[in-house]
Amino acid sequence: MLKDIIRKEIVETITSPKFVFTFLLCAVLILLSVYTGITNYSSERKEFNAAVALNKKNLESQPSYQALAGLGTKINRPPQVLSAIASGVDEAVGRVATVNVAYDPNLVDSKYESNPVFSVFGALDLTFIVKIVLSLFAILFTYDAIVGEKERGTLKLTLSNKVPRDRLILGKVIGGYISLLIPLIIPLILSLLILMVYPDIHLTGGDWGRLLLMFLVFFLYLSVFFTLGLFVSARTNKSSTSFLILLFIWVVFVTVIPKVSVMAAAQIKPIPSVHEITSKKDAFLQQVQGGAQKKVMDWVKENSPKPGEDQKAFQDKFKKFLEDYQQDLTSQIDANNAALERDYQAKKRAQQNLAINLSRISPASALTFSTMSLARTGLDENQRFLDSIRAYKPIFTKWANAKMMSNIDFTGGGATAKVVLDDMPLHSFENESLSKSLARTIPDVVLMAVLIIVFFVGAYVSFLKYDVR
Amino acid sequence: MLETQNLTKIYEDGRLAVDHLTMKVEPGEIFCMFGANGAGKTTTINLFLNFIPPTEGTALIEGIDVVREPLRSKEYVSFVSENVMLYGNFTAIQNLDYFTKLAGKRGLTKADYAAVLQSVGLQKDAYDARSKTYSKGMRQKLGLAIAIIKDAPNVILDEPTSGLDPKSGQEFLKLLTAMRDKGKSVLISTHDIFRAKLIADRVGFMKNGKLGLLMTRKELEGKDLTELYVQYMDERD
Numbered sequence: 001m002l003k004d005i006i007r008k009e010i011v012e013t014i015t016s017p018k019f020v021f022t023f024l025l026c027a028v029l030i031l032l033s034v035y036t037g038i039t040n041y042s043s044e045r046k047e048f049n050a051a052v053a054l055n056k057k058n059l060e061s062q063p064s065y066q067a068l069a070g071l072g073t074k075i076n077r078p079p080q081v082l083s084a085i086a087s088g089v090d091e092a093v094g095r096v097a098t099v100n101v102a103y104d105p106n107l108v109d110s111k112y113e114s115n116p117v118f119s120v121f122g123a124l125d126l127t128f129i130v131k132i133v134l135s136l137f138a139i140l141f142t143y144d145a146i147v148g149e150k151e152r153g154t155l156k157l158t159l160s161n162k163v164p165r166d167r168l169i170l171g172k173v174i175g176g177y178i179s180l181l182i183p184l185i186i187p188l189i190l191s192l193l194i195l196m197v198y199p200d201i202h203l204t205g206g207d208w209g210r211l212l213l214m215f216l217v218f219f220l221y222l223s224v225f226f227t228l229g230l231f232v233s234a235r236t237n238k239s240s241t242s243f244l245i246l247l248f249i250w251v252v253f254v255t256v257i258p259k260v261s262v263m264a265a266a267q268i269k270p271i272p273s274v275h276e277i278t279s280k281k282d283a284f285l286q287q288v289q290g291g292a293q294k295k296v297m298d299w300v301k302e303n304s305p306k307p308g309e310d311q312k313a314f315q316d317k318f319k320k321f322l323e324d325y326q327q328d329l330t331s332q333i334d335a336n337n338a339a340l341e342r343d344y345q346a347k348k349r350a351q352q353n354l355a356i357n358l359s360r361i362s363p364a365s366a367l368t369f370s371t372m373s374l375a376r377t378g379l380d381e382n383q384r385f386l387d388s389i390r391a392y393k394p395i396f397t398k399w400a401n402a403k404m405m406s407n408i409d410f411t412g413g414g415a416t417a418k419v420v421l422d423d424m425p426l427h428s429f430e431n432e433s434l435s436k437s438l439a440r441t442i443p444d445v446v447l448m449a450v451l452i453i454v455f456f457v458g459a460y461v462s463f464l465k466y467d468v469r
Numbered sequence: 470m471l472e473t474q475n476l477t478k479i480y481e482d483g484r485l486a487v488d489h490l491t492m493k494v495e496p497g498e499i500f501c502m503f504g505a506n507g508a509g510k511t512t513t514i515n516l517f518l519n520f521i522p523p524t525e526g527t528a529l530i531e532g533i534d535v536v537r538e539p540l541r542s543k544e545y546v547s548f549v550s551e552n553v554m555l556y557g558n559f560t561a562i563q564n565l566d567y568f569t570k571l572a573g574k575r576g577l578t579k580a581d582y583a584a585v586l587q588s589v590g591l592q593k594d595a596y597d598a599r600s601k602t603y604s605k606g607m608r609q610k611l612g613l614a615i616a617i618i619k620d621a622p623n624v625i626l627d628e629p630t631s632g633l634d635p636k637s638g639q640e641f642l643k644l645l646t647a648m649r650d651k652g653k654s655v656l657i658s659t660h661d662i663f664r665a666k667l668i669a670d671r672v673g674f675m676k677n678g679k680l681g682l683l684m685t686r687k688e689l690e691g692k693d694l695t696e697l698y699v700q701y702m703d704e705r706d
Contacts, residue, residue, distance in 0.1 A: 152554035160548035161571040
């Protein structure tokens with residue numbers, strides 16, 4: 001009997017006009033989003049390679065180490081291949097950071113900065129399609145699952161037979177869910193094929209694992225709305241009422257909670273502005289520079305060679321002093337900036353975590369966070385990348401200072417040695433491992449699973465007591 | 470046999486819908502229940518089908534208490550509701566096939582279904598058409614086909630002829646008579662006094678949850694049922 005009920009649910013749905021509409025729309029949107037994601041990734045990868053080559057060329061063409069230290073090296077954020085599926089914050093955060101001896105590095109030049117119109121509408125990635133469009137379809141498939149049968153009179157007719165209610169609801173859940181997945185699975189399989197054959201996309205074994213996990217998260221997310229639809233359908237007496245309630249909950253889940261959470265977090269845990277931090281850094285820099293001039297003058301006064309003393313020895317000593325003092329000053333500046341930055345970042349992270357945790361009540365946020373983590377396009381991955389640049393800054397500075405000082409030519413009036421980059425330390429960044437990404441998705445997955453269980457049990461219990469008249 | 474003993478239903482809002490009802494529909498009998506809207510006819514049917522629990526008393530199908538053994542009792546009853554829409558995207562054959570399986574019958578072929586559909590007078594070209602394109606009469610015939618194919622010893626019909634055109638109504642009555650002739654107990658809730666008079670073996674008038682003025686076919690002969698109905702309602706008021 002269960003098999004008959006499941007079969008009926010599937011056949012009834014796939015022969016309906018709404019299924020044809022859903023299937024066509026799903027196919028177009030999913031394939032379009034994946035294709036757009038792939039072409040975006042492909043062009044970003046080309047831009048990245050060009051930027052890295054250009055940076056190397058720029059550094060090599062610098063007339064001196066002093067010029068190189070001032071200009072600094074540019075670190076470009078490599079695009080993530082899975083951004084084709086979940087672009088996350090990739091387009092909103094900066095893509096390049098300049099590391100030089102003077103300033104704290106920061107990622108700038110985001111895609112949204114270059115073209116603000118993108119930020120108005122956001123990216124049309126697969127996560128967006130699932131979050132907005134397919135969740136609506138899940139509602140469309142379930143809002144009248146029970147109440148609709150009541151309105152048509154088929155529920156009374158069904159239950160006038162030897163049909164246990166628990167089996168009927170189970171059959172409706174299984175059959176309905178399969179019907180919902182059919183229009184989704186076929187375009188998803190086609191998308192995977194595109195990813196496999198597209199020349200610029202090279203997925204590793206780990207990437208495939210991440211991709212499959214992302215698809216699982218998509219199914220979980222849709223299950224939340226599917227079971228919610230059944231639950232509301234089993235609690236109402238009119239399908240129009242059921243649809244309105246579901247639409248209201250959808251709006252709250254998908255748009256209101258995420259936005260309100262961010263606003264609430266900003267009120268509860270305010271953070272200083274970036275300008276405030278920058279002015280504090282500048283003030284310290286000026287203070288240090290002012291003191292430095294005096295200290296150099298004092299040193300020269302104290303250590304100037306007396307007539308007849310060795311000028312060369314003085315110059316070597318002065319060079320050594322300058323090199324040590326420069327390193328010392330840079331360390332002081334770096335330490336101060338790092339302390340300010342640490343404090344700012346800690347406050348920012350606390351605010352960010354609060355916003356994330358508040359918004360997690362919404363399955364739409366849970367979907368966004370978990371897919372971003374799996375695609376390595378989330379806030380954490382961006383922060384890790386920025387941290388790696390900040391950790392690289394003192395290494396680069398030390399190297400640049402050492403090069404500058406060792407190449408000062410007091411006799412020729414400046415630093416003119418040819419720039420050689422062979423021993424320049426390179427920035428390195430390890431992508432997050434799958435196990436770590438997975439660990440970060442656990443709260444979101446658990447939350448969605450809890451919602452599914454709550455809604456399913458709610459629908460089940462409600463249907464057992466449902467007034468079929 | 471359909472039977473109630475002291476059956477009572479008081480809704481949560483305190484409304485008394487069925488008031489200590491005791492009645493029987495014997496095998497090979499068509500019993501028609503009349504009454505105004507809200508008189509308790511549909512509530513009685515809902516109690517028979519265990520869609521709602523009784524406040525007091527019992528409803529029995531083939532001697533089985535519908536509350537104690539709801540699933541077993543439903544093996545012995547077919548139900549035809551008023552204006553059933555069925556599954557609109559299914560054809561008549563698909564609807565019939567699904568409900569036949571729910572009724573626990575297996576192994577029936579398309580030819581079997583066609584034979585039943587023919588017996589209820591559904592046009593052949595409608596067998597494979599989606600039921601959402603059907604008229605009300607066609608849907609009622611399909612509903613009756615579902616009841617026929619279940620072949621339960623008891624049949625309950627809730628306003629089965631409302632909205633049917635005269636020809637469809639007449640055909641419908643013939644089918645009900647055929648069921649009665651096969652020894653089934655047929656309980657009909659209806660406002661359709663004229664058609665009911667043609668087939669009823671017994672009638673009863675329901676008001677305020679009570680069944681009164683029970684009359685057999687013989688007692689009805691030569692009497693104006695409409696007048697009886699109006700008089701009864703007035704008397705009680």
